[in-house]
Amino acid sequence: MTSCCNPDYYQPDHLQPVALGLFGGFYNYNKVPWWAKRFMEADRPRIEAAYKETQPGVYDTKDWDAIRGWAKELAQKVHS
Numbered sequence: 001m002t003s004c005c006n007p008d009y010y011q012p013d014h015l016q017p018v019a020l021g022l023f024g025g026f027y028n029y030n031k032v033p034w035w036a037k038r039f040m041e042a043d044r045p046r047i048e049a050a051y052k053e054t055q056p057g058v059y060d061t062k063d064w065d066a067i068r069g070w071a072k073e074l075a076q077k078v079h080s
Helices: 034-050 064-079
Strands: 026-028 052-055 058-060
Touching: none
Parallel strands: none
Antiparallel strands: 026 058, 052 058
16 A cells, blocks of 8 residues: 655656756735735845836746756757
């Protein structure tokens, strides 16, 4: 019997990752609970200075050039 609590359950032997990329995400000050917003507000000046506001209160932290570069490298690995 296979248990979903067993870490091997999520890592089948026939699947091997070929690449890993971490690219950020976004800050959405409009959808956080009041208690989290209190912590996030302390960091807001840094976020506003460093990232683009895509909508009021929403800041995109993804580096799209890095994502595109990673995707090109991944495509080369898969096709070689």
